[in-house]
Amino acid sequence: MAGKTLYDKLWDDHLVAQNDDGSALIYIDRQLLHEVTSPQAFEGLKLAGRKPRRIDANLATPDHNVPTTDRTKGIEDPISRIQVQTLDDNCDEYGVTEFKMDDIRQGIVHVIGPEQGYTLPGITMVCGDSHTATHGAFGAMAFGVGTSEVEHVLATQCLRQKKMKNMLIKVDGKLGVGVTAKDIVLAVIGEIGTAGGNGHAMEFAGSAIEDLSMEGRMTICNMAIEAGARIGLVAVDDKTVEYVKGRPFAPKGEHWDMAVKAWRELKSDSDAQFDKVVELKAEDIIPQVTWGTSPEMVKPVTGTIPNPANESNAVKKEGIERALKYMDLKADMPITQIPVDKVFIGSCTNSRIEDLREAAAVAKGRKVAASVKLAMVVPGSGLVKQQAEAEGLDKIFIEAGFQWREPGCSMCLAMNADRLEPGEHCASTSNRNFEGRQGQGGRTHLVSPGMAAAAAVYGHFTDVRELELQPITGGAH
Amino acid sequence: MEAFTQHTGLAVPLDRANVDTDAIIPKQFLKSIKRSGFGPNLFDEWRYLDHGEPGMDNSKRPVNPDFVLNFPRYKGASVLLARENFGCGSSREHAPWALEDYGIKAVIAPSFADIFFNNCFKNGILPIILDHDTVDLLFKETEANEGYKLDINLEQQTITRPNGEVINFDVEPDRKHSLLNGLDDIGITLQQEAAITAYEEERKKRAPWLFNN
Numbered sequence: 001m002a003g004k005t006l007y008d009k010l011w012d013d014h015l016v017a018q019n020d021d022g023s024a025l026i027y028i029d030r031q032l033l034h035e036v037t038s039p040q041a042f043e044g045l046k047l048a049g050r051k052p053r054r055i056d057a058n059l060a061t062p063d064h065n066v067p068t069t070d071r072t073k074g075i076e077d078p079i080s081r082i083q084v085q086t087l088d089d090n091c092d093e094y095g096v097t098e099f100k101m102d103d104i105r106q107g108i109v110h111v112i113g114p115e116q117g118y119t120l121p122g123i124t125m126v127c128g129d130s131h132t133a134t135h136g137a138f139g140a141m142a143f144g145v146g147t148s149e150v151e152h153v154l155a156t157q158c159l160r161q162k163k164m165k166n167m168l169i170k171v172d173g174k175l176g177v178g179v180t181a182k183d184i185v186l187a188v189i190g191e192i193g194t195a196g197g198n199g200h201a202m203e204f205a206g207s208a209i210e211d212l213s214m215e216g217r218m219t220i221c222n223m224a225i226e227a228g229a230r231i232g233l234v235a236v237d238d239k240t241v242e243y244v245k246g247r248p249f250a251p252k253g254e255h256w257d258m259a260v261k262a263w264r265e266l267k268s269d270s271d272a273q274f275d276k277v278v279e280l281k282a283e284d285i286i287p288q289v290t291w292g293t294s295p296e297m298v299k300p301v302t303g304t305i306p307n308p309a310n311e312s313n314a315v316k317k318e319g320i321e322r323a324l325k326y327m328d329l330k331a332d333m334p335i336t337q338i339p340v341d342k343v344f345i346g347s348c349t350n351s352r353i354e355d356l357r358e359a360a361a362v363a364k365g366r367k368v369a370a371s372v373k374l375a376m377v378v379p380g381s382g383l384v385k386q387q388a389e390a391e392g393l394d395k396i397f398i399e400a401g402f403q404w405r406e407p408g409c410s411m412c413l414a415m416n417a418d419r420l421e422p423g424e425h426c427a428s429t430s431n432r433n434f435e436g437r438q439g440q441g442g443r444t445h446l447v448s449p450g451m452a453a454a455a456a457v458y459g460h461f462t463d464v465r466e467l468e469l470q471p472i473t474g475g476a477h
Numbered sequence: 478m479e480a481f482t483q484h485t486g487l488a489v490p491l492d493r494a495n496v497d498t499d500a501i502i503p504k505q506f507l508k509s510i511k512r513s514g515f516g517p518n519l520f521d522e523w524r525y526l527d528h529g530e531p532g533m534d535n536s537k538r539p540v541n542p543d544f545v546l547n548f549p550r551y552k553g554a555s556v557l558l559a560r561e562n563f564g565c566g567s568s569r570e571h572a573p574w575a576l577e578d579y580g581i582k583a584v585i586a587p588s589f590a591d592i593f594f595n596n597c598f599k600n601g602i603l604p605i606i607l608d609h610d611t612v613d614l615l616f617k618e619t620e621a622n623e624g625y626k627l628d629i630n631l632e633q634q635t636i637t638r639p640n641g642e643v644i645n646f647d648v649e650p651d652r653k654h655s656l657l658n659g660l661d662d663i664g665i666t667l668q669q670e671a672a673i674t675a676y677e678e679e680r681k682k683r684a685p686w687l688f689n690n
Contacts, residue, residue: 016669016672016673016676017669017672019651021649021650021651021654022649022650022651023649023651025666025669025672025673027673027676027677027680029680029684029687030687036507036508036569037568037569037570039510040510040511040512040570043510043512048661048663050663056688064507065508077508079508079509079531079532080508082508082510083508083509083510086510120686120687122684123687128568128570129567129568130566130567130568130592132568144567144568144592145568145592145595146568146569146570146573146592146595146596146599147512147570148570148596148599148600148662149595149599151663152662152663152666155663155666155667156663156666156667156673157673157677158666158669158673160651160662160665160666162649164591194495194562194565195495195561195562195565195588195590198562198588198589198590198591199591228562228565228590228591230591230592250686251686252686255685255686256686258685258686259684259686262683262684294495294497296495315493315494315560315561316494318493319493319494319495322493413499413504413567414504415504415505415507415508432497432499432566432567434497434499434500434566435499435500435522436499436500436503436522437499437504440503440522440528
């Protein structure tokens with residue numbers, strides 16, 4: 001019999017019941033809650049007269065709606081304010097641990113989970129947010145759910161699920177200088193498409209993945225959903241264990257030893273069978289820039305914008321034409337000629353300390369181009385912000401002409417006041433370049449933090465590998 | 478949840494691939510703490526010519542005459558024809574809430590994004606996967622024939638075209654059962670309380686650090 005994949009192991013370990021109708025009941029160890037997808041879940045619970053099953057299995061923070069500017073006056077937008085207030089009220093009423101807006105630990109759910117050691121190897125974790133895949137970087141089965149399932153987990157600590165297929169993305173070799181985890185995952189999406197991982201749990205493996213820091217692995221798993229996979233996974237190794245050790249919610253004492261022993265098993269067996277395997281060579285990956293309105297519309301910075309005349313598939317051809325029109329770009333134009341109006345460094349994809357260091361290494365000693373209207377850095381959490389300030393990164397950014405903001409989701413989805421104006425091109429370290437994602441009529445280009453900083457400095461996309469980088473001192477986390 | 482058994486409805490063809498949940502319901506409308514009222518803002522950026530914000534009187538906004546849902550011939554449509562990977566992007570259940578509130582009962586496409594597909598079943602919407610050629614045929618017939626209606630029968634797992642020809646579709650047995658009976662998923666899971674408690678007790682022994690907060 002073939003061995004098990006990491007996903008198989010996590011699935012089997014959380015199987016409460018296998019039902020006759022083909023569905024399974026899966027136990028959910030932990031849930032993250034935020035203000036946008038939880039109010040209707042709490043309301044549903046109340047209407048049905050039900051109580052949360054395990055309060056201790058939930059951690060909450062507001063992130064989507066919070067302002068990234070001065071917070072002393074609260075939230076200006078009354079509708080956003082009510083939504084955040086509703087989260088606060090629900091958490092207070094039920095006793096759910098919440099890092100409120102003025103708490104130093106507040107931040108993007110997918111940044112604070114790992115930062116607090118709330119995200120642990122071997123657990124199942126859900127959140128009403130598709131980027132929950134991020135936590136798979138720790139060898140955890142983590143996936144986004146809708147509000148009905150948020151309520152389901154609150155009430156039962158379980159979900160009815162179908163087991164997915166197994167997909168392996170193997171990236172071997174050494175990444176070039178200036179090429180990052182973001183470029184790996186964008187290259188993967190470019191290769192397999194945004195539906196390439198539909199119905200699959202996607203494990204990332206190979207020497208290039210092993211070489212990545214935990215931050216890099218989180219960036220990759222975060223965007224598994226952009227390749228269609230609800231679940232991204234990386235096997236547990238020494239880096240995983242080292243990262244978790246000593247964090248507030250991490251196991252302590254004898255529990256720590258017991259946990260580490262169990263976590264060491266969290267990898268796919270050498271003879272495990274995958275339903276789909278995709279292999280990439282790290283050396284072939286060049287810094288990536290999306291040019292269109294889907295993450296699969298991506299090219300190396302050295303490339304040119306595709307020409308719809310070269311596409312034989314009619315639906316795809318029309319997709320390219322529509323995207324070029326929306327983005328106001330011409331076929332065959334070099335990527336480096338795309339001008340940039342705004343720059344956003346942040347989001348659950350790229351707002352951790354390593355991401356900020358990477359951008360600061362480009363920004364140090366340089367200035368944001370005069371043609372760039374706004375360049376902003378939004379740390380993923382209050383603690384990331386604090387550490388960045390301790391390392392002097394805030395000063396580097398401010399001196400270069402970037403704005404240094406308070407933590408939150410910000411212009412990744414523009415639910416708060418941070419957004420693009422119609423027609424503006426944005427170099428963004430976020431995860432989605434859909435039409436209107438960063439503001440109606442806005443034009444998003446997804447890139448790594450270093451590439452975003454380089455675009456800010458030059459006012460157009462520039463190959464970060466050609467720049468001399470300033471050393472940024474900062475130890476391990 | 479409202480049950481879905483049989484539905485006959487006007488089809489509307491949304492001819493683009495990878496329609497994402499940001500397009501289905503833009504983010505500014507996610508600030509609502511309610512489950513209802515999203516219908517007027519379904520496909521807001523495509524449907525209207527101005528920028529929509531919560532609280533606006535949508536009946537007074539300029540509509541985009543070139544967007545298919547606004548064509549007079551598709552008024553009252555309840556069966557949405559779509560292309561590959563419909564519903565990709567975020568997990569927001571506001572997307573099926575908006576479709577449901579608008580009056581869409583079923584979505585037919587060659588493929589769906591996983592989370593959206595799952596969310597539909599929680600809200601009484603039937604997402605149907607058909608092969609690419611069949612979807613293409615339905616697109617062509619819908620566009621060529623005004624008043625083109627499809628008759629969808631979940632019990633029989635059939636779609637009957639106006640000419641009487643029948644297309645069969647697959648649906649997972651447990652999802653079919655829940656939808657046919659309009660069942661409350663949480664209620665079903667709570668019937669397995671004994672199994673959940675037994676699992677939890679065993680998990681406490683294996684991973685006690687997850688119960689110590």
